[in-house]
Amino acid sequence: MSGDGQAHAERIVGALLRAGVEIAASLPDSWLSPLIERISNEPKIRHIRVTREDDGAGVCAGASLGGKRAVLVCQNAGLLLSANALAGYAHHHQLPFLVLAVYRGSYEDRFYYQMYKGLVTEPVLDALRIPFHVVDRIEDVAIVEEAAREASLARRPVVVLLRRAALLGDAKAS
Amino acid sequence: MRRSVAARLMRERLAPSDVVVCGLGSTARAWREQNAPHPTYYASDPMGMAPALALGLALARPDRRIVLLEGDGDLAMNLGVLITIAGAAPANLRVAVFINDRYETGGGQPLPNAGRISYVTLAAGAGWPWTGEAHDEAQAARLFAALLELPQLGLVAVHVDAEESPYPPGPGPTSQAEDRALFQRRLSDER
Ligand SMILES: Cc1ncc(C[n+]2csc(CCOP(=O)(O)OP(=O)(O)O)c2C)c(N)n1
Numbered sequence: 001m002s003g004d005g006q007a008h009a010e011r012i013v014g015a016l017l018r019a020g021v022e023i024a025a026s027l028p029d030s031w032l033s034p035l036i037e038r039i040s041n042e043p044k045i046r047h048i049r050v051t052r053e054d055d056g057a058g059v060c061a062g063a064s065l066g067g068k069r070a071v072l073v074c075q076n077a078g079l080l081l082s083a084n085a086l087a088g089y090a091h092h093h094q095l096p097f098l099v100l101a102v103y104r105g106s107y108e109d110r111f112y113y114q115m116y117k118g119l120v121t122e123p124v125l126d127a128l129r130i131p132f133h134v135v136d137r138i139e140d141v142a143i144v145e146e147a148a149r150e151a152s153l154a155r156r157p158v159v160v161l162l163r164r165a166a167l168l169g170d171a172k173a174s
Numbered sequence: 175m176r177r178s179v180a181a182r183l184m185r186e187r188l189a190p191s192d193v194v195v196c197g198l199g200s201t202a203r204a205w206r207e208q209n210a211p212h213p214t215y216y217a218s219d220p221m222g223m224a225p226a227l228a229l230g231l232a233l234a235r236p237d238r239r240i241v242l243l244e245g246d247g248d249l250a251m252n253l254g255v256l257i258t259i260a261g262a263a264p265a266n267l268r269v270a271v272f273i274n275d276r277y278e279t280g281g282g283q284p285l286p287n288a289g290r291i292s293y294v295t296l297a298a299g300a301g302w303p304w305t306g307e308a309h310d311e312a313q314a315a316r317l318f319a320a321l322l323e324l325p326q327l328g329l330v331a332v333h334v335d336a337e338e339s340p341y342p343p344g345p346g347p348t349s350q351a352e353d354r355a356l357f358q359r360r361l362s363d364e365r
C-alpha cells in the first residue's frame with residue numbers, strides 16, 4: 001500500500017487519540033488497510049476484529065455504556081448492514097460512538113460492484129437520522145476529532161465518510 | 175426446567191460485584207422477575223446485538239465481571255459474534271444461553287432446525303475455551319457454578335421449557351435512554 005496511506009493513517013489515528021478513543025472495532029476494506037494496520041499497532045487502542053459491522057456497532061455501544069470512547073472502522077456497506085443497530089443505539093439507547101466508514105462507490109471508485117453503495121449510503125443515513133460528515137481530503141482530518149465530540153454531546157453515533165483521497169492520497173486506485 | 179428456575183440458579187451463584195447484560199425475550203422476563211440486586215442492562219432492541227454489547231462493556235470495564243444472559247433466537251440472529259468474542263477473549267465475560275427453541279416473545283414460532291442445534295458445538299467451533307450444556311436443574315446448578323469459577327471466557331447452554339412470553343403491555347416508567355443513564359451512574363458510583 002502507498003506511503004501516503006500510512007501517513008494518512010498516522011494522522012487519522014492521531015485524531016482518534018486526541019478524541020480519547022480507546023477501543024476500535026473493525027472489518028476491512030482494501031482502502032482501509034493502512035488505517036486498520038495502524039490501529040492494530042496502536043498500544044493505546046484495544047482493537048477488536050468483528051465478523052459483521054453491526055457487531056462492531058454493538059461493541060462500540062457497549063464500550064460507550066462502560067464509559068469509554070470507541071470507533072467502528074468499516075466500509076459504507078457495513079453501515080447499510082448495520083442500519084437496525086445504528087438506529088437502535090442512536091434513538092433508543094442514545095449511546096455515542098464514532099464510525100469511520102470508507103466511501104466506496106463514488107467518483108473515485110473503479111469497481112462496478114461498489115457503485116450501488118455510493119448511491120444509497122447518504123440517503124440511508126439521512127433516513128436513519130444518523131449525522132454524517134464527508135472527509136474529502138486528509139487536510140480535513142480534524143473532522144474526525146470533532147465528530148467524536150459531536151457524538152458525545154448528542155449521545156448518538158456520528159458517521160464520518162472517508163473518501164479514497166483522504167485515506168490513500170492520490171495513489172493509483174486499487 | 176422452567177426459565178425462572180434457571181434464572182434463580184444463576185442469581186444464587188453470581189458474585190455481588192457481577193454486572194448482568196440481558197438479551198431480549200423471555201430470558202429478560204425471567205431475569206427481571208428475580209429482582210436481583212446486580213446492575214443489569216437490558217440490551218435489546220436491537221435484536222441480535224446483546225453479545226456484542228456485552229463484549230464492549232467487558233472491554234471497557236475490565237475491573238468488573240460481565241455476565242450475559244442470552245436467548246437462543248437472539249444469538250442465532252448473529253452467530254458470527256461467537257467468533258468475534260472468542261477472538262477478543264475477554265477474561266471477564268461469561269455467557270449463559272437460555273434455549274427454548276422458539277422465538278417465544280415474537281409469537282412462539284420455532285427457530286429454524288429447532289431442537290437439533292448445539293450451541294456448545296457452535297461456540298467450541300468458534301474457538302471458545304470453555305463450554306457446558308445443562309438439560310436439568312442439577313446440571314445447570316453445577317455448570318453455572320463452574321462458569322463463575324473460571325478464570326476466563328465461558329458459555330453455558332441451558333435448556334428451558336417453552337413458556338408463554340407475550341410482549342410487555344406498555345412502557346415502564348423509564349425509557350431505554352433513562353435506564354442507560356441510571357445504569358451508567360450506578361457503575362460509575364461503584365468505581
Ligand atoms: C431484527 C428483529 N427481528 C425480529 C424481532 C421480533 N422479536 C422480538 S423478540 C423475538 C424473539 C426472540 O427470541 P429469543 O431470543 O429466543 O427469546 P425468547 O424465545 O426467550 O422470547 C423476536 C423475533 C425484533 N425485535 N428485531
